[in-house]
Amino acid sequence: MARPGTAEQPLRVAIIGAGPTGYYATDQLLRQEGAVVEVDLYDRLPTPYGLVRLGVAPDHQKIKSVTAAFDKVAAHPRFRFFGGVEFGKDVTLADLRAHYHQILYCTGAQTDRRMGIPGEDLEGSHPATEFVAWYNGHPDYCDYRFDLSVERAAVVGVGNVAVDVARILCRSPQELARTDIADYALEALTRSRIKEVYLLGRRGPAQAAFSNPEIKELGELADADLAVVPAEVELDAASRESIAKSQDRAAGKKVEILQAYAQRPPAGKARRLVLRFLVSPVELLGDAGGRVAGMRLVRNELYATPTGTLQARATDRFEELAVGLVFRSVGYRGVSLPGVPFNEKWGVILNEKGRVLDPETKQPVVGEYAAGWIKRGPSGVIGTNKPDAAETVECMLEDLAQGGLRAPAHPTAAAAEALVRQRRPSYVSYPDWLRLNELEVARGRAQGRPRVKFTRVEEMLAALGR
């Protein structure tokens, strides 16, 4: 039998999850000059791009432009997409082990962390990701409902997701109508009665995760005034020292921008977006009907850990905030995959530099790898997953060179396709996806929008004549 990685027997790789990391890894594998690699990219959804399609906010189309590079990768003759094929359900680990030399998991961080406070499960309290998946037209979330008839909402957290949610809640219908937001979400947000949105940061302004362009964007919303509490953006001594020592110019600038907003008189816009710092919810308060009616906040102070990180610590000062809708965005974690070792502590696949480890022996599981957020947890921007994927791919090629591979019974592209066709006859190929893409873009063109998304799997399959 020919050595895997040659023209006679290409190295067969299955990648699970067609988000950015899956594409970056595919690109790096197919570019290898020393090895002939075939990549089959699986996704449980019929559509590729993961969070670029279903996470990145609809009013941030420029960030979505990274998909042009992904499509170039997908044009490679040794690449195939198996959309709508779920790992652990349609194809099992045993199936993949019988058809591939290597399996790479790029499934991301699919679930949110809980706040762990009383009242968290009251009606009207949601993970921010559910709202994001909903407005982006994720097929699993298109039937969700959010009560936008209330006047005040709070978003807990000041990371990317929290800022996106607050901004979308504050956008005018005209602003949203130019985006590829899901049609049902556009309709619901057009009827929204929300007047005030609170963004709640645990730490101070200098420690907030949002970038300076993101914060400026919040200050330029057509329909919402940005309000900042002056006392909360005064730079405390510890933060001033930390910024000076680390020469973190961006953090210094961030505080300056916020202080300028704190001085700016409101322009009388229809909505108000209130940025709060140094507060944490300690309880969600319900009304008689079991709906969120408010939250109890504790004021925090900062203290330096031994490494100089400024962390928040609760004081004994509390306040109440009347809100009828709460979105939490306080962190994310990966979801374990059937048969794949999981590291509960970090919410990632148990791995070393991307090699999946056996929990008993702590030795690599031959032929199995992880990359992206399911490998290191959710951190960084889209592009951070490129060097991350490169590290894993390097391990994969090292193992190929040293013969540390699985010996699958059916290592051919034809056998894998036959398996997929049998399990999921309606799977979506890359040419199918490109067709769906054209249809979505054409529907958008008529309305002056980047695209109008298909949001139901049946709808997608019907459009493909299935």
Next chain:
Amino acid sequence: MNIASILARKGAQAVTVRPEQSVREALALLARHNIGALIVVEGADRPVGILSERDIVREAARRESVFARKVAEIMTRDVITGQPQDDLMSVAHTMTEKRIRHLPVVDQGRLIGVVSIGDVVKAQRDQFQGEVDTLQAQLLEDQSGRSH
């Protein structure tokens, strides 16, 4: 970004030694794991010191009997420890300023891993590379948008 994302992809736990163990045992551990430092722990994985190659070299230069000595006698005490939620940026700054090569990370007093200066540099490089790459992709899109 915090240092939890470094620990998450390190799989194996930190290699530890107890203060009452001999330097000979410590050397064997360093060689077997091909690493430069051991975290010295007491009780339920509470770090009390760090024993590095340099500690051993320094002692060996002083007296031949180094192998039989106890780890506690030559380890570095007063170790700065990190926490999983520490910011990458402040950890990088502190490790550089204080010339720390290995930072034991503790959670509720218990050792849960070690972050090396190499890990920190790599994480920062990946972060910057990712940002540059993302910005470049957007700039290219801007240009292609204008040329149409």
